[in-house]
Amino acid sequence: xxxxxxxxxxxxxxxxxxxxxxxxxxxxxxxxxxxxxxxxxxxxxxxxxxxxxxxxxxxxxxxxxxxxxxxxxxxxxxxxxxxxxxxxxxxxxxxxxxxxxxxxxxxxxxxxxxxxxxxxxxxxxxxxxxxxxxxxxxxxxxxxxxxxxxxxxxxxxxxxxxxxxxxxxxxxxxxxxxxxxxxxxxxxxxxxxxxxxxxxxxxxxxxxxxxxxxxxxxxxxxxxxxxxxxxxxxxxxxxxxxxxxxxxxxxxxxxxxxxxxxxxxxxxxxxxxxxxxxxxxxxxxxxxxxxxxxxxxxxxxxxxxxxxxxxxxxxxxxxxxxxxxxxxxxxxxxxxxxxxxxxxxxxxxxxxxxxxxxxxxxxxxxxxxxxxxxxxxxxxxxxxxxxxxxxxxxxxxxxxxxxxxxxxxxxxxxxxxxxxxxxxxxxxxxxxxx
Numbered sequence: 364x365x366x367x368x369x370x371x372x373x374x375x376x377x378x379x380x381x382x383x384x385x386x387x388x389x390x391x392x393x394x395x396x397x398x399x400x401x402x403x404x405x406x407x408x409x410x411x412x413x414x415x416x417x418x419x420x421x422x423x424x425x426x427x428x429x430x431x432x433x434x435x436x437x438x439x440x441x442x443x444x445x446x447x448x449x450x451x452x453x454x455x456x457x458x459x460x461x462x463x464x465x466x467x468x469x470x471x472x473x474x475x476x477x478x479x480x481x482x483x484x485x486x487x488x489x490x491x492x493x494x495x496x497x498x499x500x501x502x503x504x505x506x507x508x509x510x511x512x513x514x515x516x517x518x519x520x521x522x523x524x525x526x527x528x529x530x531x532x533x534x535x536x537x538x539x540x541x542x543x544x545x546x547x548x549x550x551x552x553x554x555x556x557x558x559x560x561x562x563x564x565x566x567x568x569x570x571x572x573x574x575x576x577x578x579x580x581x582x583x584x585x586x587x588x589x590x591x592x593x594x595x596x597x598x599x600x601x602x603x604x605x606x607x608x609x610x611x612x613x614x615x616x617x618x619x620x621x622x623x624x625x626x627x628x629x630x631x632x633x634x635x636x637x638x639x640x641x642x643x644x645x646x647x648x649x650x651x652x653x654x655x656x657x658x659x660x661x662x663x664x665x666x667x668x669x670x671x672x673x674x675x676x677x678x679x680x681x682x683x684x685x686x687x688x689x690x691x692x693x694x695x696x697x698x699x700x701x702x703x704x705x706x707x708x709x710x711x712x713x714x715x716x717x718x719x720x721x722x723x724x725x726x727x728x729x730x731x732x733x734x735x736x737x738x739x740x741x742x743x744x745x746x747x748x749x750x751x752x753x754x755x756x757x758x759x760x761x762x763x764x765x766x767x768x769x770x771x772x773x774x775x776x777x778x779x780x781x782x783x784x785x786x787x788x789x790x791x792x793x794x795x796x797x
Contacts, residue, residue, distance in 0.1 A: 372412070376401055376682065393780035395499050395685050395741075399773065402689015413690040417749075417765060418757050424687065425749035431680030431742050432526060433619045435497040437601050438673035439523040440572075440623020441666060443516070444508035444631055451513060454724060455520025458734070462720030463525045466493040467532045469712040477704050480763060487536025487756070488764050491748050492708065492771055494529040496741030497522035498681050499776065502783045503737045508627065508670070514730045514790065518737060523624075526743045527564060527617030531557045533747055542755040555612070563613030565621045568604045572625025575600050576666075580633065594672040600626065623673075630666035684742045688772055695773060696766025704767060705774045713738040733790060737783070740775040744768055 376398075405412040417424060445451055467489035474485030495518070497504075504519040505512065534556040538545035545552040579596060600622050608618035714735035721731055748768050752761055 372401075372405060376686075393499075393502065393776070393783060395681065395776045396780040398682055398685035399689040399776050402686040403692050404689075405686075406690030407693040413686075415690070417691055417694060418752060418761055421749045421752035421757065425746060425753055427680075427687070428684055428742050428746035428749060431498055431677070431684050432616065432746050433601055433605055434673055434680055435677045435742075436523055436526060436616055436620040437597065437623040438670060438677050439497050439504070439519055440620045440625075441627050441670040441673060442505050442508055442519055443523070443624060444627055445511055445516065446631070447628065449511075450725070451511060451516050452520070454513060454517040454721065454726065455524055457720045457724065458517060458521040458717065459524035459528050460720075462521075462716040463493045463528060464532075465716040465719050466712055467529075469716065470708065473704055473707055473712070474767075477707070478700055478763065478767065481540075483536055483539030483541075484756075484764060486532065486539055487751055488767060490529050490532035490536050491744050491751070491764070491768055492740055493532065494525040494743045494747070495522045495737075496739050496743045496775075497526060498677065498684070498743070499741035499779075500737065500739045501677075503733075503739070503787060508666075512794070513726055514733055517726075517730075517734055521734075523620040524617070527614040527620060528561065529743075529747065530560065530614050530616070533751065537751065537754060537756070540756065560613045561617060563611055564608045564615060564617035567608045567611060567613060568618035568621030568623075569625045571600065571604045571607070571618075572622035573629050575603070575622075576626045576629030580629070597669045597672045597676075600669075626669065627666055681742070684745065685776070688745065688769065688776075691769055692773060694762075694765055695769040696763070697770065701767050701770050705771050708771065709736075709738070709774070709778070729790070729793070733786065736786075737779060739779050740772050744772055 379397075402413070403409055407414050467486065470489035470492055471482065471485040474480040474488045475482060478485075478488075480488060500518060500522055503515065504522070505515040510516065531552070534543055535545070535552060537543040538549075538552060546554075575596070601619055604618040604622040605615040608615035714732075717731060717735040717738070721734070724731075726734075745768070748765065751764075756764070
């Protein structure tokens with residue numbers, strides 16, 4: 364395809380989404396659905412402008428999805444301003460550990476007995492599909508940092524935690540397929556892939572986030588420096604935490620999420636319970652540099668500005684990846700077995716996993732029901748699948764797994780996209796009236 368045509372397609376799509384943004388918010392339609400349709404339209408199922416082999420170009424897809432996910436995880440961490448001592452944190456932690464583990468196990472069983480996969484491939488499929496997506500779930504996540512609604516807070520935190528916490532199960536699946544050394548009786552998997560990689564990733568991201576946050580606030584408050592480059596600050600912190608975590612053989616997704624949390628924690632340590640809206644109001648009434656250097660406001664202004672850049676970058680990543688998913692739909696599996704598997708995942712496995720994970724929690728039946736429904740799958744699953752492809756699965760069961768994953772993502776984009784606006788509006792009205 365001519366290079367100039369790429370610019371035409373990209374420009375037309377971005378302009379269209381900018382013009383239709385307000386209209387889409389009033390309709391039971393998500394931007395991801397539009398991107399998916401565009402991808403299908405320009406892919407092999409449409410006019411054939413975008414044609415590529417996902418196995419042959421697995422490394423490219425891995426890198427693109429990796430970038431989109433880490434930017435989204437960083438933004439998710441920055442959104443969570445709730446104090447760490449707040450009991451609400453138990454909800455996303457339980458969803459990202461108990462519920463995700465149950466999901467991996469049940470998906471593996473379904474993959475084995477419904478799709479006919481061997482246990483190693485079935486466990487890998489469970490790991491790929493278990494994490495909820497931080498990129499496509501923005502409509503059900505918290506809208507501003509002070510939002511403490513249990514439903515939105517839980518879904519935001521879950522998507523942040525489980526995109527890194529799924530990695531041990533990916534490693535387990537690869538090990539069961541003979542592509543990774545798990546150690547005798549799995550000792551290496553437990554010691555390295557579970558304990559060190561998880562704890563190391565969180566620690567690295569937390570220390571870097573707090574360290575960079577303190578340094579920037581100090582330079583701005585005391586020396587009137589380090590102003591006006593919040594986009595560089597965001598990219599720098601993301602790159603540092605991700606790169607150092609990779610070098611230390613820990614989970615870099617968790618490191619990036621923890622860095623976002625730590626930067627927000629550092630802001631809250633200075634400003635306390637002051638609402639973030641006050642900072643935005645001051646910014647509208649004064650010059651950016653004046654606000655950024657104010658001793659009382661500098662920490663909150665830094666976090667707000669970095670979050671704004673991260674969210675913009677996140678949306679750009681979503682455009683690219685969902686269009687690519689649409690173009691790849693020619694590889695999707697539309698057999699009765701696959702469609703039954705998707706229905707079981709959405710209507711059976713996810714609700715059961717959420718119910719088990721939240722047993723005894725202080726959530727209402729409606730909140731648990733909506734958490735069970737909005738287990739959105741998306742870009743994170745593409746990353747894990749491409750990671751597995753790059754690490755040797757292409758010689759084994761990649762075709763079967765690829766078809767199931769693409770079908771699941773497309774189904775999630777459609778059914779969750781159609782339902783998110785009316786359901787969340789209903790939930791908001793009920794919350795206000797109750």
